[in-house]
Amino acid sequence: MYLYGLYFFKGYMHMKILVIGSGGREHAIVWKLKQSRLVSKIFVTPGNPGIGLMASCVNIKAENINGLADFAQKNKIDLTVVGPEFPLTRGIVDEFTRRKLRIFGPNKVAAEIEGSKAFAKEFMRKYHIPTAPFQIFTEPHEAVSFVRTAGMPIVIKADGLAAGKGAIIVRNQDEAAGTIEKMMVKKVFGEAGTKIIVETFLEGQEVSMMCFTDGQSLKMMLPSQDHKQIGEGDTGPNTGGMGAYCPVPFIDETTQTIIKEHILEPTIAGLKKEGRNYKGVLYAGLMLTESGPKVMEFNCRFGDPETQVVLPLLNSDLADIFVAIVDSNLEVIDDLEWNLGAAACVILASRGYPQKAETGKRIFGLRNYSDRQCFLFHAGTRREGKNWLTAGGRVVGISGVDKDLRSALNRAYEVIDNIKFDGMVFRSDIGFKANMQWKKSRI
Ligand code: AMP
Numbered sequence: 001m002y003l004y005g006l007y008f009f010k011g012y013m014h015m016k017i018l019v020i021g022s023g024g025r026e027h028a029i030v031w032k033l034k035q036s037r038l039v040s041k042i043f044v045t046p047g048n049p050g051i052g053l054m055a056s057c058v059n060i061k062a063e064n065i066n067g068l069a070d071f072a073q074k075n076k077i078d079l080t081v082v083g084p085e086f087p088l089t090r091g092i093v094d095e096f097t098r099r100k101l102r103i104f105g106p107n108k109v110a111a112e113i114e115g116s117k118a119f120a121k122e123f124m125r126k127y128h129i130p131t132a133p134f135q136i137f138t139e140p141h142e143a144v145s146f147v148r149t150a151g152m153p154i155v156i157k158a159d160g161l162a163a164g165k166g167a168i169i170v171r172n173q174d175e176a177a178g179t180i181e182k183m184m185v186k187k188v189f190g191e192a193g194t195k196i197i198v199e200t201f202l203e204g205q206e207v208s209m210m211c212f213t214d215g216q217s218l219k220m221m222l223p224s225q226d227h228k229q230i231g232e233g234d235t236g237p238n239t240g241g242m243g244a245y246c247p248v249p250f251i252d253e254t255t256q257t258i259i260k261e262h263i264l265e266p267t268i269a270g271l272k273k274e275g276r277n278y279k280g281v282l283y284a285g286l287m288l289t290e291s292g293p294k295v296m297e298f299n300c301r302f303g304d305p306e307t308q309v310v311l312p313l314l315n316s317d318l319a320d321i322f323v324a325i326v327d328s329n330l331e332v333i334d335d336l337e338w339n340l341g342a343a344a345c346v347i348l349a350s351r352g353y354p355q356k357a358e359t360g361k362r363i364f365g366l367r368n369y370s371d372r373q374c375f376l377f378h379a380g381t382r383r384e385g386k387n388w389l390t391a392g393g394r395v396v397g398i399s400g401v402d403k404d405l406r407s408a409l410n411r412a413y414e415v416i417d418n419i420k421f422d423g424m425v426f427r428s429d430i431g432f433k434a435n436m437q438w439k440k441s442r443i
C-alpha cells in the first residue's frame with residue numbers, strides 16, 4: 001500500500017477518475033478500479049453499455065483531446081487513465097499536464113516507442129536491446145531490391161500505427177514485393193506505411209510482458225499470451241486478439257529476470273536519457289527465441305486482451321499504483337501482490353470478423369457471472385431496452401479465474417455455454433500453447 005496517510009493529505013481519497021476508451025481492456029481497468037478504496041466515482045469516455053453498468057459513460061471520443069481535457073476540468077477529475085494508444089501518441093498527456101490535470105500514461109515523445117516502429121527499432125539498436133535485425137526504407141524500389149536478395153521468411157512492418165495489422169510475414173520474394181507495394185505505394189495503412197521496416201523472422205513462443213513505470217523504477221506484471229489469429233491452432237488472419245491467459249507456464253524466473261534487466265530497465269533508462277521520460281504501462285511483445293527473449297514491438301499502454309487476464313489476478317490496489325506513478329513515486333509502493341492462480345479470457349466475436357463483422361444480433365445469456373469466478377468485459381455490445389445486441393467484431397471477453405489454467409479455462413468455457421448470438425465465433429483452443437490437454441478432457 002502506498003502511503004495511505006499521504007494520500008489523505010494530498011486529497012487522493014474519494015477520487016473521481018476518468019477512463020478513456022471503449023473496449024474490453026477499459027472495462028477490465030474500470031472493473032479493477034471499482035475495487036479501489038481510493039475511488040468514489042468513475043467516468044468513462046466513450047465507454048460501452050457493459051461498462052455503463054458500473055460507471056458513467058460520456059460520449060466523447062478518445063481522439064478529441066481538447067474535449068476530454070475540457071470535460072476533466074469541468075468535472076474536477078482527480079485522475080485520468082488512457083486506454084488506447086492513439087490519444088497518447090497525439091499528446092493527450094502533454095495537453096492534460098499543460099492544464100495541470102493529472103493523467104496516467106506516457107507523454108507524446110515517450111509514446112513514440114509505439115507510434116513509430118522505426119524509432120523503436122533504432123532506439124533498440126542504440127541501447128543494445130535484443131530485437132530482430134532490420135533495415136528501414138523510405139523508397140519502395142530500395143526496399144524491393146533488398147527483399148529480392150533477402151532470406152525468407154521475412155517480416156515487413158509499417159512504421160506508424162496500423163491497429164495491430166501493420167506487420168506482415170512474407171514467405172517469398174514476390175509476396176515481399178507485393179507487400180511493399182501495398183504499404184508504400186497503395187498506402188493501405190495510409191501515412192503509417194510511408195516508412196517501412198524489414199526485419200528477420202524470429203522463431204519461438206510469443207509472450208506479452210507489461211510493467212508499470214514512473215520513468216525511474218518499474219514493477220513487472222505477470223507474463224501473458226495473446227491469441228492474435230482468428231482460427232484454431234493460430235490459423236487465418238490476425239485480429240485484435242481472440243483470447244489470452246496468464247501467467248505463462250513456460251516462462252521461468254530466469255527469463256523474467258532477463259526481460260526485466262536486459263529489456264525493460266534499459267528501455268526505460270534509455271528513454272530517459274533521450275529526454276523521453278516514460279510514465280505509465282510499458283508493454284513488450286516478445287519472442288522467446290533459442291538465443292533469449294527478443295522484442296517484436298513495444299506498446300505504450302495496457303495490452304488487449306492481455307489486460308482482461310492480468311488485472312483479474314492483481315490483488316494490489318490499481319489506483320494506488322496509478323497515483324504513485326503520476327507522482328513519480330513508484331519505488332515507495334509495496335511489491336505488487338498477485339493471485340497465485342491463473343486467468344483465461346475467451347473472446348466472443350461476430351461472424352465475418354476481422355474482415356466485415358455482422359452486427360445487430362440479439363445476445364442471450366449476458367449477465368453477471370462473478371458467482372462463478374467469471375468476469376464479462378464488454379467490447380462491441382449495444383443495448384436496446386432490456387436487450388443486448390452485438391455492435392462490433394469483438395463482442396465480449398469472458399475471463400475465468402481459478403487455481404490453475406485448466407480450471408480457469410473450464411470456467412470461461414462453461415459460462416460461454418450459456419451465451420448465444422447468431423454467428424457467435426470463438427476459439428475453443430485458448431491456452432493450447434501452454435501444452436494443455438484440457439480440451440480432450442472436456443469431450
Ligand atoms: P507487431 O505489430 O510488430 O507486434 O507484429 C504483430 C505480430 O507479427 C506479432 O505478434 C508476431 O506474431 C508477428 N511478428 C512480428 N515481428 C515478427 C518477427 N520478427 N518474427 C516473427 N514474427 C513476428
Ligand code: GLY
Nearest residue numbers: 226241303304305
Ligand atoms: N494484444 C496486443 C496489443 O494489445 O497490442
